[in-house]
């Protein structure tokens with residue numbers, strides 16, 4: 001059976017496992033779903049994922065695999081053995097790469113990153129030489145991802161509607177770049193509040209600094225979860 005996904009994952013972007021585990025323990029965030037990304041995984045490796053799983057945390061492993069199909073397939077096979085809910089590849093690796101990643105993932109869900117939420121359309125045009133509007137290129141990449149067989153995409157809240165129009169409602173959208181009203185966006189460019197994520201129909205949100213750097217991370221986690229689970233119209 002395919003792994004379950006949760007509406008909210010906390011991005012554990014900490015320099016080491018000790019600090020990540022201390023953060024969770026001291027803020028009463030036992031067993032909450034967490035995202036392990038490059039910073040923590042490259043420092044600690046598979047043992048930090050095993051430790052989080054042992055403590056009851058569902059884990060999203062966000063290593064954004066991007067390589068030739070054969071290498072990506074092998075990488076995903078290795079990573080999916082860690083009992084994680086979901087892992088990521090780059091949609092720009094192409095359909096064969098995404099398809100082979102999906103085949104190798106077993107019950108672990110695979111999501112394809114479209115364009116990073118830290119990029120603007122101007123950067124896409126000037127720096128990557130991709131002369132298309134974000135609102136065209138991202139649904140296009142999502143359609144390629146859907147056709148390749150992966151479970152969904154990583155995108156910003158702003159692209160969720162256009163993606164679902166092309167792929168259908170069941171194709172998952174996971175949205176980082178979440179900020180509370182009035183908060184600094186840091187390096188993120190395509191940001192939105194949890195309320196907007198809910199309104200636009202994002203299936204899953206990932207929140208890092210808005211929780212990890214908050215005065216009361218537990219309270220912010222509870223607030224965001226409540227916003228996402230609210231049945232009030234936007």
Ligand SMILES: O=c1ccn([C@@H]2O[C@H](COP(=O)(O)O)[C@@H](O)[C@H]2O)c(=O)[nH]1
Pocket residue numbers: 011013037062113115116117118154155176177178188206207208209210
């Ligand atoms: O397009 C993407 C893909 C992944 N991320 C990851 O999400 C978190 C966001 O952290 P914040 O502190 O909430 O900005 C981070 O781990 C990124 O690696 C993303 O931001 N955008």
